């Protein structure tokens with residue numbers, strides 16, 4: 001049944017339980033003890049020389065779908081694991097961050113690397129000073145590390161950007177025009193995040209294909225569209241998600257690349273949700289361009305990347321006009337650089353690049369099969385646990401999708417997604433995302449125009465957090481929320497929220513939320529702002 005057919009709470013709601021938060025204590029065991037556990041790091045070069053493939057479903061976990069995952073530990077420690085947050089009933093619990101698809105916490109190794117290099121930080125590329133030269137070398141080394149992590153070909157460029165959105169906008173300005181001067185044609189599916197849709201609509205000549213209900217049907221549609229166009233106005237580029245930010249599903253990259261290349265189109269992969277979860281190699285898949293974000297790859301320091309073929313990037317309009325991108329400037333005209341510098345005007349984000357490179361090293365040091373097994377176990381439990389609850393529907397794009405990453409979207413009939421998300425935060429200390437996830441066309445097509453709730457997991461997620469989510473949704477459906485909720489300025493909030501909400505807490509209050517032990521956390525937040 002599609003969500004649009006379900007009864008929904010619309011607009012401002014009367015408080016579900018009489019308007020005053022009902023305080024019910026549901027003590028949950030703090031998760032601190034489950035975190036940690038690093039395994040020895042291997043040398044990056046060793047890890048990166050391993051052949052990578054996107055299609056492996058290498059879970060070694062034989063557990064049944066509904067087996068509990070309480071004992072599944074995070075694969076790597078992340079900064080902030082074990083942070084306590086306040087609940088409406090006056091207690092505090094360890095925060096369950098199930099919103100890593102939006103932004104993932106920094107891996108501890110990334111934070112350590114940033115702390116290590118900060119004393120060496122100085123101006124990049126332009127300074128004659130010793131530390132400027134060290135910083136420049138750090139930046140350029142990071143570029144090489146990131147490129148190597150995704151299997152960049154020898155001649156590929158690795159351009160440091162701000163994030164995936166930035167990278168795709170950059171590439172949109174480099175798609176070659178058609179022979180008659182019209183903008184180059186780009187084929188894109190309606191399943192995409194807006195970041196992989198809007199740049200093509202604005203900067204190129206985009207055709208948005210409505211995907212089918214199966215992978216097989218969608219592949220056929222793509223082939224037909226490319227073949228039809230090839231005779232008169234061929235597509236220059238096929239822009240495709242590496243993994244859906246709504247369902248974690250994907251299309252088989254090897255097949256897509258083969259069909260696109262057959263009809264003369266290049267392929268750009270939106271790797272925002274792929275790279276943090278699966279190894280991908282441009283070299284072995286033949287993907288032409290890959291974009292991804294540091295903040296989703298456990299390196300939230302403001303850098304993203306675009307990696308891919310040099311010719312379009314060297315010929316394209318420099319993405320930013322300014323210092324660093326030019327060889328020589330005269331009043332009459334400017335000579336632009338080629339290579340990464342062409343698109344990286346302004347002072348580079350050396351810390352962001354170093355952080356992202358550190359994340360790449362840390363992910364490369366993990367056995368890819370372990371990452372898949374960990375994530376599969378958590379995802380399977382999420383899906384089976386949620387689907388076992390009456391009135392819960394898990395969203396799917398393709399019935400035959402294989403190897404989805406750890407992103408699961410669902411609805412609870414009778415409850416607005418915003419209310420579900422507010423309830424999970426206020427009564428259980430669980431962070432999820434609600435809304436339409438910057439994928440309006442897809443949510444509309446699937447019948448979820450009113451939005452949905454998304455839970456996502458990564459290498460820093462513990463199974464206990466997933467169990468908490470399943471139990472909390474179960475309890476919502478069985479008993480309803482215990483607090484009262486209202487819609488204020490379009491957002492669901494707790495009526496008379498007793499928690500020291502971040503905005504009112506000031507810096508001291510905000511920082512106090514990072515106290516790692518229950519005893520320190522309890523009572524350290526200002527009760528009133």
Ligand SMILES: Cc1ncc(COP(=O)(O)O)c(C=O)c1O
Nearest residue numbers: 163164165193195245272273293
């Ligand atoms: C699949 C996908 N593509 C692109 C983006 C945009 O990423 P960013 O906000 O880092 O530019 C996101 C962010 O949620 C995403 O999930």
